[in-house]
Amino acid sequence: MTEYDDKEHIKGHDIYGFDLEVLLQRINLCKVPFWSKIGRLRRSIMPKLGGRSGFAERNAACGRIICDIEISAKELIRCKSYHLSELVHHVLKSDRVMIPPEHIRNAYSDSSQLLYMLENTLVDSRFILQIMCELNVLPLALQITNIAGNVMVIISLFCRLLKLNVVF
Numbered sequence: 001m002t003e004y005d006d007k008e009h010i011k012g013h014d015i016y017g018f019d020l021e022v023l024l025q026r027i028n029l030c031k032v033p034f035w036s037k038i039g040r041l042r043r044s045i046m047p048k049l050g051g052r053s054g055f056a057e058r059n060a061a062c063g064r065i066i067c068d069i070e071i072s073a074k075e076l077i078r079c080k081s082y083h084l085s086e087l088v089h090h091v092l093k094s095d096r097v098m099i100p101p102e103h104i105r106n107a108y109s110d111s112s113q114l115l116y117m118l119e120n121t122l123v124d125s126r127f128i129l130q131i132m133c134e135l136n137v138l139p140l141a142l143q144i145t146n147i148a149g150n151v152m153v154i155i156s157l158f159c160r161l162l163k164l165n166v167v168f
Helices: 015-030 055-060 069-076 084-091 101-107 111-134 137-147 152-162
Strands: 009-012 065-068
Touching: 009 015, 009 111, 015 055, 015 065, 065 069, 069 084, 069 111, 069 137, 084 111, 101 111
Parallel strands: 009 065
Antiparallel strands: none
């Protein structure tokens, strides 16, 4: 999604808690040659994964602005939990279809079930973007940046130059 979407921003739910680590482990296992395109630095050696601090994951995505709506929601709203289903219910007043983990393996045996699972994944991506827009995560980050006396474009350029990682 980052290849065709805005390349400077990686958007998602629980990126630092789960997604980025799983993605990097699968990239490492499959020996993907250009894994460093996740970040802005060209690297040939994969960082050592599995640490508690998540430093390797953040280091791999270095230079990208990462918008994790779970972290943003914890700062902006009060909710019972910050799982995607709860956020969809609380922010968007909608219900999210959950596919139980034990049904995922069976979904690969039938093409209609696999398409259903793919459609639910796309709906989840749409929910993530809607929550991000509803909470005004990026405009709020822009306002805070302006209040601090900085400019978001300069921060993006600065991050590109120094290959920093910014979390909103």
